[in-house]
Amino acid sequence: MRFSKKIEHMGHSPIRKFHTYAVEAKEKGKRIYHLNIGQPDIETPPVFFEAVRQFSEPVLEYMPSQGIPSLLKEIRDYYRRIGVDIDEKDIIITDGGSEALQMAFTCICDEGDEIIAAEPFYTNYNGFLKSAGGKLRPVTTAVEEGFHFPSKEAIRAQIGPRTKGIIVTNPGNPTGVVLKEEEIDWLCELAVEYDLFLIADEVYREFVYDGLEMTSFGKRRDIRDRLIIIDSISKRFSACGSRVGALICQNEELISHAMKLAQSRLSVPTMDQEGAAALYRIDPGYFDHIKKEYQKRRDVCYEGLKAIEGVICQKPAGAFYITAKLPVDDAEDFLIWLLRDFEDRGETVMYAPASGFYETRGLGRQEIRIAYVLKEEDLRRAMEILKKAVEAYRAR
Ligand SMILES: Cc1ncc(COP(=O)(O)O)c(C=O)c1O
Structure with missing residues (x-):
């Protein structure tokens, strides 16, 4: 064997x-x-557990592969509150941000294709990419420069004929870096210039300090059709064990392909989705x-x-x-x-x-x-x- x-x-x-x-x-x-x-x-906010306790259906059925309607609506509303104008049809509920990453890589990588990422990067990108047949191509950043991208040219230098996309983690894991506006511009411009997908992993979106404002890639109109947002309740609501995330994309073709993967795994656990919907109703002051x-x-x-x-x-x-x-x-x-x-x-x-x-x-x-x-x-x-x-x- x-x-x-x-x-x-x-x-x-x-x-x-x-x-x-x-x-x-x-x-x-x-x-x-x-x-x-x-x-x-x-x-974890107690509303999660209350929602689970209040669940009163007699059978735990499969839920729609895209996600339960109440959670899709709550996520849409949350995005609109932060200035990202999406619809429910742009969202697929996933088994944590992890499944959203796997889906994104599977949808865009053939064997030997490359995805660019700043190194050091969230180490599971490598595992997910390899299992999708892809390869990570690093742009090296340094502790002395606070792990910011050295220049637009340093990113461009890694783009090759097999490059399919760029993944960015903002705010970063393991670095804690929050991208500057200039870096966001470089990434968006290069994605458009080389016709690449831009995968924005924003699972730490709320955690920015010193009064800094975090700009979601979702606000950028110029990359609307090539942006895939990876999201999760794990860190946002301190609910890592609930395994609820989302893949968000306004490219209908990509959503249609990702739905094939969502349909083949049937659905995300019902109770966790019910709990997650309650979390998204929490006042943003939280x-x-x-x-x-x-x-x-x-x-x-x-x-x-x-x-x-x-x-x-x-x-x-x-x-x-x-x-x-x-x-x-x-x-x-x-x-x-x-x-x-x-x-x-x-x-x-x-x-x-x-x-x-x-x-x-x-x-x-x-x-x-x-x-x-x-x-x-x-x-x-x-x-x-x-x-x-x-x-x-x-x-x-
Ligand atoms: C940058 C980043 N993306 C995605 C994930 C995946 O998290 P989950 O699958 O729990 O949503 C993590 C978890 O640590 C992470 O740090």
């Missing part, structure tokens, strides 16, 4: 691969501050408090990192991640040492080594991604442990 080349070329998640070291550390009684996974600890909380946490992490001699990082403007360069040779080795050999009063920390977020071999070896999804006092303690650990590691 033989496995497919596609699956053989796909890697395991670089975020989860240190799990066994963490399990061993915990078995030895160590407490670990988990800064490695983007699982928010903010309470995000003010959440934003303040994340901004405070971002500041704790950033200041904690800056207090470590030799660390290079810029203050990110969005999402809930910081990628920083540590004064160590290899962030993976350092992480294993943190879990196996280090402790401060019985405690240690875990982060995601950033090399797995790069396509170009050798890049990101000294970098780490921190997800600031812990309470403020835990984050303070985690940053204190990280500082002590870097100092001890370098003094060995």
Whole structure:
């Protein structure tokens, strides 16, 4: 028996691969501050659970493949409130943003086709692309420049005959970068010039700090027929386990193709869609408090990192991640040492080594991604442990 080349070329998640070291550390009684996974600890709004409890149909039937009408309407209304004029027919409800990404790549990639992304990038893009037969072509960005695109020409230089699209994560994971207007212009202009799809992954849309305004690609009229928005309730409403997302596109042909995939998997779980519809009815003021909380946490992490001699990082403007360069040779080795050999009063920390977020071999070896999804006092303690650990590691 033989496995497919596609699956053989796909890697395991670089975020989860240190799990066994963490399990061993915990078995030895160590407490670990988990800064490695983007699982928010903010309470899921109770209206989700109330909607599920109120469900009174006697049979849990398949729902329409596109999604339940009430959720489609709530998402349309939400988009209109943020100035993006879409209709229900432009939306397909998906099994998280993850399924929307898989659908988008499957619809636009043939074997060997390429999608451009800034590196470091959300690592699952690679897995989804490979399973769709595509390949990721990176535009390298650097911590010293706050992970912004170096120039329009640097993006253009990666566009080749097999390029089918550009994917952008705004605000970014793992970088927390929020694109400047100028960068949005470059991306839209290049997509039009080279006739490419533009996939805008905006699952962190609400989380922008310091009074910054986030511009959705959905507001751009010039890319209306080539824009695919990836969306999700996972981060927006701290509901990762509900697995509800959306693919949004005003290109009728693309929606029609994506519907073939939606129909073949029949439907997204009914109860989760009911709960999600209730979440979208929440007053938009809900995000003010959440934003303040994340901004405070971002500041704790950033200041904690800056207090470590030799660390290079810029203050990110969005999402809930910081990628920083540590004064160590290899962030993976350092992480294993943190879990196996280090402790401060019985405690240690875990982060995601950033090399797995790069396509170009050798890049990101000294970098780490921190997800600031812990309470403020835990984050303070985690940053204190990280500082002590870097100092001890370098003094060995
Ligand atoms: C940038 C980005 N896009 C998409 C996803 C997929 O999330 P979900 O499938 O939970 O909606 C994630 C999850 O971490 C993410 O960070």
